[in-house]
Amino acid sequence: MKFTLAALLPLALALSASASGLSCKKNLKRNFLIGYNPDNKVERYEYGYNENWKFDGFLEIKNSTIHQQFEFYDCEAPSDDFHSSHGNVHYGQVRPTDEKDLCLSSEAVFVYKGKDKKESKIRVEPEGIVNNLLLKPCASEGEDLRHQWFKAREVEDCGVRLSLKGKKGDVEADGLVHNSHWTVSLEPFSSWDWREAFYLSEGQLDPKCALKNLK
Known part of the structure; x- marks a missing residue:
């Protein structure tokens, strides 16, 4: 598999x-x-x-030459639709250190269909979307921000655990999934062993890190 790295981001993103x-x-x-x-x-x-x-997205690095670093930005909730940071739980955006106008963004968010909050009732919005984790221009409100509103918490011996929270009524997406076109997406975590816990970390993780959550 061949791909270029962040230095070849589309010009439209670089000028965001x-x-x-x-x-x-x-x-x-x-x-x-x-x-x-x-x-x-x-x-x-x-x-x-x-x-x-022919896809942009986050791709697995097969060797040790990883260069991109990211930072979490703690943001004030722009409206009552979004959670605010409290205690050791933070809400905001994830941005690359060298492109601070770009933010980690999920193509999809997840909601419960009806009042029954079971995993079988979780639905993706918008319907039919090809869900990828991307870098997009940082948003400040509304639906665009909904796809960039992350939850973060420092987990001992693990790093900073990340999940997509979206708006208050959305289902938290904290499992990293490999897509068929070699990119990745975030989906609600389950017991399926091919979903990965998502961290900002150096990679030296305790074996329990995969099962620790943000609840």
């Missing part, structure tokens, strides 16, 4: 505007994006372009 309407500050240690599964396998990811599948 900052989310000037959102009050944010850097919080927690900058680090690498890591996926960690119950088999104690650590995966490292960078943003790039898959030449075979």
Whole structure:
């Protein structure tokens, strides 16, 4: 598999505007994006372009030459639709250290269909979307921000555990999934062993990190 790394991000992304309407500050240690599964396998990811599948997205790095680092920005909730940080639980955006106008963004969010909050009732929005984890211009409100609103908490011996929270009524997406076109997406975590816990970390993780959650 061949792909280019972040230096070849599309020009449209490189020229994106900052989310000037959102009050944010850097919080927690900058680090690498890591996926960690119950088999104690650590995966490292960078943003790039898959030449075979013609897709932008976060791709697994097969060697040790990972360069991209990311930082968590603690942001004030712009409205009552979003959770605010409290205690050791933080809400906001995840941004690459070298492209601070870009934010980690999920193509999809997840909601319960009806009042029955069971895993079988979880639905993706918008319907039919090809769900990828991408870098997009940082948003400051509304639906665009919903796809960039992350929850973060420092977990001892693990790093900073990340999950996509979206709006208050959305289902938290904290499991990293490998897609058929070699990119990854975030989905609600389950007992399926091929979903990885998602961290900002150096990669030296305790074996229990894959099973620790943010509840």
